[in-house]
Amino acid sequence: MPLDSTNFPLVWMSYDEAPDHDHDEDFEAFETILKRGAPFVILTDSAPAEEHEHSQEEKKRTSLWMKKHKADLRTLVLAMIVIEPSVAKRLTFKAFGVAFAKFWGYPLRLASSREEAMEIAGKLLSERAGSATA
DSSP states (O other): OOEEEEETTEEEEOOOOOTTOOHHHHHHHHHHHHHTOSOEEEEESSOOOTTOOOOHHHHHHHHHHHHHTHHHHHHHEEEEEEEOOOHHHHHHHHHHHHHHHHHHSSOEEEESSHHHHHHHHHHHHHHHHHHHHO
16 A cells, blocks of 8 residues: 655555565555644545455554554544546445444545545545634
8 A cells, every 4th residue: 555645635545566565664654644743635546456355464463553543543534535437336435434434533435536536635625724723
């Protein structure tokens, strides 16, 4: 899950990774983004394939990392927006969204296009900015 925070507060995540990909680097990058202390939105147009399965070790490492950073994740990550043109696949993700939000502490939003994803992200960020100044 390589992260690109070049356009922060829009953080792009990719699930397209090489077999020898180093997940520790991903977690370090995520921690660096969280340390900014500013709200952000995660966007992806390469959601994991249905047949993608994590090893027990990966699941445990992810769960422990998530628990350690739970407060920051809930406070700073406004949502993960998955860009998926397929209506059928968006319905599948929608069903998965409840479990995702419970585990990660932030909602999963769906968009049919990059433009729609940017609109959703802009709205989430402006709502957060508005509530911070109110």
